[in-house]
Amino acid sequence: MHYAEDTKELEETPLDISHRYDVVGTAPAPAFDEIVRLATAICDAPIAAINFVNDDHRCIQAVTGLPDGDGADPAGICALVSPADTIMVIPDLIADERFRDYLRAHPENSVRFYAATSLVAPDGGHVGTLCVLDWRPRDLTKRQRSLLKVLASRVITELELRRSLAAQRLARRDAEQLLAEKDRLLEQNHMLMQEVDHRVKNSLQMVSSMLRLQAHQLSSIEGTRALEQAQRRIASVAAAHEQLYRASGSDMVDMSVFLDGICKALAAHRPSNIDGIEVQAEPIVLGSKRAMKTGMLVAELVMNGLKHAYPAGRHGSIRVELRSAGPIARLSVSDDGVGLPSDFLVEGGKGLGMRLIRSIVEQFEGKITVEPGPSARFVVDIPKGGASTE
CATH class of the missing domain: 3.30.450.40 (GAF domain)
Structure with missing residues (x-):
């Protein structure tokens, strides 16, 4: 010192x-x-x-x-x-x-x-x-x-x-100011989402109504069926959109609630010979993007059953089940109808519905099989997460 x-x-x-x-x-x-x-x-x-x-x-x-x-x-x-x-x-x-x-x-x-x-x-x-x-x-x-x-x-x-x-x-x-700004932006975002949701629902309802009116004016049975199927697809998209909006507070979706809402919307437009669409789904949680694709997959499989399972005045119902199997969510869509053609192959289906189904399953790296039996039963294994979360 x-x-x-x-x-x-x-x-x-x-x-x-x-x-x-x-x-x-x-x-x-x-x-x-x-x-x-x-x-x-x-x-x-x-x-x-x-x-x-x-x-x-x-x-x-x-x-x-x-x-x-x-x-x-x-x-x-x-x-x-x-x-x-x-x-x-x-x-x-x-x-x-x-x-x-x-x-x-x-x-x-x-x-x-x-x-x-x-x-x-x-x-x-x-x-x-x-x-x-x-x-x-x-x-x-x-x-x-x-x-x-x-x-x-x-x-x-x-x-x-x-x-x-x-x-x-x-x-x-500064943190308090940022939190206040965050709350303000969240509230603004919520209001914008409500406005977008309102506009989307109105647009989908307008398209659905136009398709329904056009179907009633056609004399061609095939044309009427095509428009009715398109109208059901629009209804399924609207239902999926509404369910995702209700779950907008989180990126994760409870599939039991989500599938129930979609199937109720599809059931509202079912043919008169279909008694109903039964849903038994466990509360499996998936990311919103994967949930949306699963909802579209269910809609296509259900519409496939509505179209083909009960011809010639036969009556019956469609069943949708979702069960947890470890890292897999196992989805099945089945009916008690006439069953599938003997030469039916998932990989060979050329209709729009089957092409959509295959595309969705490939996107989340899932697996689809058709179980044998007198009726139709499609089983899809959906990974809950992993490398592909879209």
Whole structure:
């Protein structure tokens, strides 16, 4: 540790002032008062002060040992600062020409001894001094000098704590503003989604109505059936859209609710010889994109059953089941109708419905099989997640 006691050295050494803290705006604190009291006790000095400086101002932050109205001027004395990592000790101010004017102004009530250690910020810049004063000439012991440096470090620790708390308050305020903005944007997004949902539903209903009216005007049975099938597809898309909208608060969809809603929409447009569409689905959760594709797959398989399972006035129902099988969601769509042709192959189906079914299954890397029996039963294994989550 270097003790700076040479007057010329102190006068000629420029100080690097730290701008890390707003020292002029620093409010008084009990911690600073405690430090100056400790300084007087350690150094056996009647007066101690913490002096902050910046480019334009100097201020006494805390002082002890001077009653109100005392004629001494510690601020003027404490303006004398030392370079970083030094302790300035002036055993007798009367012997130092820098203080002769001060002593002449206060001949009967003036301090004679001054010692100060620099307050150095982590950036290496000067913050001020921690000083002790006495009414008589004297010196500090080596231990007192060392402990004075410790107290100076305590001042910097307090300033760093205040700086950290101020940064936390600023960060908390910014976070609160961001959260408020997020809530505003979410509400705006919700309103936009409602508007889009309303427009999409109206558009789908308009298309469905137009197809239904056109089907009633056609004299061709094949044309009527084609339009009715297209109308059912539109209904399935509308149902899937509505179910996804209801689940818009999350990217994950409960398939039991989702499939129930789709099948209810399809059942509303079923032929009169179809008794109903039964749904038994476990509450398996899938991502929204995969759920949408699964819904379209169910719609195509159900429409396939509505079209082919019960011809010539036969009655029956369509069953949709979804069960969990480890990493697989196993979907089955079945009926008690006339069954599939003996030469039927999933891979060979050329109709639009079967082409859509194969395309959807390939997209989520699933597997489709047809189980043997007097009726039709399609089984699709759908991966719940993995490499392909679309």
